[in-house]
Amino acid sequence: DTEVTQTPKHLVMGMTNKKSLKCEQHMGHRAMYWYKQKAKKPPELMFVYSYEKLSINESVPSRFSPECPNSSLLNLHLHALQPEDSALYLCASSQAPQRASGRTSTDTQYFGPGTRLTVL
Amino acid sequence: ILNVEQSPQSLHVQEGDSTNFTCSFPSSNFYALHWYRWETAKSPEALFVMTLNGDEKKKGRISATLNTKEGYSYLYIKGSQPEDSATYLCAHRLISNFGNEKLTFGTGTRLTIIP
Numbered sequence: 001d002t003e004v005t006q007t008p009k010h011l012v013m014g015m016t017n018k019k020s021l022k023c024e025q026h027m028g029h030r031a032m033y034w035y036k037q038k039a040k041k042p043p044e045l046m047f048v049y050s051y052e053k054l055s056i057n058e059s060v061p062s063r064f065s066p067e068c069p070n071s072s073l074l075n076l077h078l079h080a081l082q083p084e085d086s087a088l089y090l091c092a093s094s095q096a097p098q099r100a101s102g103r104t105s106t107d108t109q110y111f112g113p114g115t116r117l118t119v120l
Numbered sequence: 121i122l123n124v125e126q127s128p129q130s131l132h133v134q135e136g137d138s139t140n141f142t143c144s145f146p147s148s149n150f151y152a153l154h155w156y157r158w159e160t161a162k163s164p165e166a167l168f169v170m171t172l173n174g175d176e177k178k179k180g181r182i183s184a185t186l187n188t189k190e191g192y193s194y195l196y197i198k199g200s201q202p203e204d205s206a207t208y209l210c211a212h213r214l215i216s217n218f219g220n221e222k223l224t225f226g227t228g229t230r231l232t233i234i235p
Binding site: 003004040041042043044045048056090107108109110111112113114 | 156164166209227
């Protein structure tokens with residue numbers, strides 16, 4: 001099973017709302033990622049979790065708050081978003097993050113189908 | 121090359137014809153090059169991970185080559201079929217300062233197969 005699931009598929013929210021995006025995988029992966037994709041642009045990395053700890057934050061505004069409650073789940077909490085935050089949010093997971101030893105060079109990131117977010 | 125660039129941006133190919141497109145990436149700090157196939161409303165599907173200069177990988181009618189010294193990879197599709205219609209993304213993988221992998225994506229090549 002190489003499936004990464006994301007809910008909801010679509011989300012419309014106002015600028016004062018609080019909402020959350022959810023991502024789940026059952027492949028035993030210990031690295032999970034959030035990407036943001038605007039129309040006609042490449043996916044851009046937002047956050048990386050390794051072994052349930054935040055390891056990379058690509059200078060994302062604090063109105064986006066990631067959470068990794070366990071090794072299978074990744075959430076993205078949204079608060080006070082702006083219309084320009086409307087985008088497709090993709091979650092991905094991979095087998096193992098970089099370590100000093102034992103890392104394979106063929107780690108693939110497996111992606112979910114994304115949540116299409118519209119901020120009004 | 122500072123970013124990952126893909127060309128062409130879009131491509132229309134007659135069913136049965138073969139086609140190819142390019143991914144260009146920075147040749148320094150290279151770790152791996154990924155290819156993904158992304159159909160609308162679905163998850164990006166991993167096609168290949170390539171690490172060695174001169175690597176060639178094949179999956180059915182799709183193959184890819186890698187030149188890490190000059191910073192490019194080609195994806196080839198032989199005998200295109202309608203189900204090949206998708207956006208093909210490449211992603212360049214570096215080792216970040218934090219020791220974790222980071223993918224930098226190109227904007228993709230949107231392929232449409234004309235029946």
